Amino acid sequence: MKAIDDLVRQPGAWLDVSGGAGAVVSSRVRLARNIDRRPFPGWAGEEESLRVWNEMTALLAGLPALNSHLVAEMPSLTRVDREVLVERHIISRELAEKNAGSGVVFRRDESISVMVNEEDHLRIQAMRPGLDLEGLWRTVDALDTEIERSVTYAFSPRLGYLTACPTNVGTGIRASVMMHLPGLVLMNEIGPVIKGIGKIGLAVRGLWGEGTEAAGNMFQLSNQTTLGEKEETLISRLAQIVTEVGEHEANARARMMQQKEASLRNHIGRAYGILMHAYMLSSKETLDMLSALRLGVEMELLGDWKVADVNALFLSVQPGHLQKAGGKAMGSDKRDFARARTVRERLAAIRSGRGGK
């Protein structure tokens, strides 16, 4: 799809390339909604799915909040296109597996996307760099209100919004914050932090990979409960925990600098050296080293490099983006080769633009 080609040339809404730094990378809020008296997508046949798809895309296309948007039904997209949308967090991995009648309507600036016929009829989401859950909540709430003018939602006065999966019933809200936590990982303190967060009803998972094995030390914190509390309460509790985790991270970095500066510089220097000179790089290794680079930039151990340079690379090295940039589907070995070339060339270009490390 031609529009996806254009997409990969822009930086992505959630990975700030304007220079945002620190533990918080980006925030996202999504609402799960279903149309009253219509079968959930998992129970609908193709005809019914297409009916919902046509009704919803017509409705969404007319909303001012979604001006300058793209509409993409899954069957119109190649495997690689779908992968690119997943990597950019515009669609979920589940939606990428769907067929006729499932798709997405999203703003070209990627700040808002609405998935149609994923697990629910509608998944309305907004994302942006940094910590701004309240702003995002206002955005999706407004969009939700606009949609509700034309659609009667499946709603129970007792339970709230009804959803395909019981974990979403109630507010149907999921708020999440992506955090970069290399300090806690390197100081072996991430385990207790994750455990502590779990105890107060929030979920933590690696953004790429699982649990404490998170590739690139990127973690996503989100609410677990959607029932029995107001959206504002859920959001402000998450924001508070994110702020606390950010303080733990800053503290871990400061102690690391005091207690093992040589080992920290070694970690960052090696990552830089390998990224600059390797000819094959796996996805996990690259994300881990980009994490070290991002840490090095933020701790001012890497000259005048900018966080924005590194952030953009986190996206470019993903399998879908690599294949899109290469203009063809590639197997794992070919991707490892293309990934190393991409990283080498980008870093060299940045370095020569800056006059060396």
Place this chain on the structure above:
Amino acid sequence: MKAIDDLVRQPGAWLDVSGGAGAVVSSRVRLARNIDRRPFPGWAGEEESLRVWNEMTALLAGLPALNSHLVAEMPSLTRVDREVLVERHIISRELAEKNAGSGVVFRRDESISVMVNEEDHLRIQAMRPGLDLEGLWRTVDALDTEIERSVTYAFSPRLGYLTACPTNVGTGIRASVMMHLPGLVLMNEIGPVIKGIGKIGLAVRGLWGEGTEAAGNMFQLSNQTTLGEKEETLISRLAQIVTEVGEHEANARARMMQQKEASLRNHIGRAYGILMHAYMLSSKETLDMLSALRLGVEMELLGDWKVADVNALFLSVQPGHLQKAGGKAMGSDKRDFARARTVRERLAAIRSGRGGK
């Protein structure tokens, strides 16, 4: 010892810095000799050892072959000085552990050294870059003849020269060649090669480390037998095997380039990147990466870098040399730090002199 300070500023006799390349690094020939009717060093008391030391150093100092020489008795040397001499192959690790009456007389250009009261009264050795066992044999043979004008050697008409250890009895000769075999190691073919060499009565060991675990992929091939054959026969057989192993190595490198160029470039690039940017480097890791660098230079995968640049580093990163350069004894952690700094600075200086990789 002041003279050792000067020594570390020169490149070392056996690691060619004039540009020699290929699998063969250097050759060495040594003879074990003992004085007739005098107890072997292991059985001599301090008084007897000192008598031998004084007689032998007086004799050796007067020989034309040893003009511009240094004399160093072990007790006059610090731990670090001894380590430097071991690393430069001027003395053995065994001699470095000895006390009063044991030491070495060696040419300042390091091409010839005579150890006194190591395991035998005299260990006469010559070394030089490349493969030249016959030339070295002529050198030590001539020196041996000169010494024999003043000394009656312990000699049995039936067995030949008598030595402290039975494995040296006969000719007392040990010829060895240092080979750099990264191609055979990377292609997993070093095991069978070592096994094959063992079967024909030669010994192979890692120069640093053991067996196939040789740090830096540096191997030493030497004769096992000293009895029942003429020196020339032993030497020419070793030279022939060295030539064959060199051909195997060249073959392995050519196949590696054909069959897995990307993986080869990856191996070399990563080594270069880590050496350029690490802040802590262990000895084993550094030697392994210098090996990759040497391979890269020889296979012309590293621009206009020269083998000589890399060869010199093999010596500079050894513990003794690092401590000598740092002007003080250092523990393992401090050495890892100093080693990384030395490598970074040297490579950066070479690169800037050459206008980049």
